[in-house]
Structure formats: structure tokens, C-alpha cells
Amino acid sequence: MKPLINSISFLLLIALYSCTGNKTVNDMTIKREFNDIYRGENLNRVAFPIGGMGAGMICLEGTGAISHVSVYNKPDIFNEPTMFAAISVKGLEHGAKVLEGPIPDWKVFGRPMSARGAPRTSYGFPRFDYAEFEARFPFGMVTLKDEEIPLDITLTGWSPFIPLDEDNSSLPCGALEYKFVNNGSKEVEAIFSYNTVNFMKQPGCKNSIKPISNGFILSNERSKESPELH
Incomplete structure (x- = not known):
């Protein structure tokens, strides 16, 4: 089985190379x-x-x-x-x-x-x-x-x-x-x-969007069950 596996691997490498031709990574991206x-x-x-x-x-x-x-x-x-x-x-x-x-x-x-x-x-x-x-x-x-x-x-x-x-x-x-x-x-x-959206909110917490002058605050108030989520 080893010769067969080696042959298949060799053919896959040839196929991959033929798909890319002689292109380099720089050829396939916009030069910068x-x-x-x-x-x-x-x-x-x-x-x-x-x-x-x-x-x-x-x-x-x-x-x-x-x-x-x-x-x-x-x-x-x-x-x-x-x-x-x-x-x-x-x-x-x-x-x-x-x-x-x-x-x-x-x-x-x-x-x-x-x-x-x-x-x-x-x-x-x-x-x-x-x-x-x-x-x-x-x-x-x-x-x-x-x-x-x-x-x-x-x-x-x-x-x-x-x-x-x-x-x-x-x-x-x-x-x-x-x-x-x-x-x-x-x-x-x-x-x-x-x-x-209020991306600060977490399940089990009290969350709200609070208005301030010319803006807002995304709020997430901790609960007794999850004091770390604050």
C-alpha cells in the first residue's frame, strides 16, 4: 500500500502546483x-x-x-x-x-x-x-x-x-x-x-441604555447571582 499512497500524494502535489502555476503569493495579492x-x-x-x-x-x-x-x-x-x-x-x-x-x-x-x-x-x-x-x-x-x-x-x-x-x-x-x-x-x-445595540448586556443582569448630554451610556448592572458581570 505504501507505493500507492506515495503515488497519490505525488499526483496531488502536481495538481496543486499546476493550479497555481508559477505564481507567487505576491502575484495573487495587490502589491503594497x-x-x-x-x-x-x-x-x-x-x-x-x-x-x-x-x-x-x-x-x-x-x-x-x-x-x-x-x-x-x-x-x-x-x-x-x-x-x-x-x-x-x-x-x-x-x-x-x-x-x-x-x-x-x-x-x-x-x-x-x-x-x-x-x-x-x-x-x-x-x-x-x-x-x-x-x-x-x-x-x-x-x-x-x-x-x-x-x-x-x-x-x-x-x-x-x-x-x-x-x-x-x-x-x-x-x-x-x-x-x-x-x-x-x-x-x-x-x-x-x-x-x-447594547453590546454590554449579559444574561441575568439589568441592562439599559442611559441618555447623557450629546450621547448615551450602555449599561449592564450586576445581579446578586452574577456580581462579576458588571
Whole structure:
């Protein structure tokens, strides 16, 4: 049986080589200079971590989406709750869009539950036509462009990182800053909003979304049975 197994293995190697030909890994991906801006398909797997060292984290993706939401003392890299920023420009037929670039194909067709229509996602909402990402730790910067939106938009995500100051560099916090610039000659009136489910809630706890000035707090109050979930 050994000669037969060896022959089959050899044939499989030949078949695999013939499928790829003489292509290298670089030939099958979009070439990009080291430390350059991410564009096109190179955005598909970008996930820039935000959160203090040793603390919880979220990730800012290359398109501007938020994923890898890990806030309960363990990595949760597939946790992508429904949360997004949006803009609505007055007077435009297609002026309401999620502030993200195009959704990568692997999410639409390969994400869990995608065969059932990707429930609990915002994939059906309109998004910007173009996005690019630049990483300059501790800052991750997303640029969004769309022919129908007369604004230059940038999103910067960051968290405290201070050399030789491990305490403040470990704070469990992060920030997302949205910047809108009107470079046209006409005045633009628009509404910005941030929308999310309460991804802090846990079973058996009292959870709520509490209003504050110009924002909200996602709340999860511990119970006597689960005091650690707070």
C-alpha cells in the first residue's frame, strides 16, 4: 500500500502546483509598499486594536467598521455587534449613508449566519464607495469618499499610549473621532448619528441604555447571582 499512497500524494502535489502555476503569493495579492496606505482588497482583513494594554479592546477595521469587541475579560474576535455611525445630508436623494467603506465579500458570504441573510447586521444599508486606511500607532485613520456626498471625511481611532507611563497606557478606554470638511462652494447641512445595540448586556443582569448630554451610556448592572458581570 505504501507505493500507492506515495503515488497519490505525488499526483496531488502536481495538481496543486499546476493550479497555481508559477505564481507567487505576491502575484495573487495587490502589491503594497511597506507601511503604505491600505486600499482595495488590502483593506479586507485590517483590524486595528483600540483599548489600553492589558484591558478590553475593540478593533477599527480598514473600512471604518467596528469588530472584535472584547469587553468581558477574554478575546472575542468574532463579536461584531450592530453598531455604526451614519450621516444624512439634507437635500440629496442618496444623502444618508453609513460611515464605512464597502463590506468585504468574505463577510457577506463567509460570516456565521450569512446564508440566512446575515441577521443583526447593517449590511443592507448604503455605504461609501471608497475607503482607505493608514496605520500610525497608536492612531488608525480611515478616509471615506463618495461622489454623492460633498464632504471629505476622516475617522481616527486611538487609545492612550504613553512611553514609560504604563498606568495611563493601560487605561480601558479608546476614542473614535469623525471629521467632516466641506471643500465645496455651497453650504452643507447634515446630521451625524451613532447607532448601536447594547453590546454590554449579559444574561441575568439589568441592562439599559442611559441618555447623557450629546450621547448615551450602555449599561449592564450586576445581579446578586452574577456580581462579576458588571
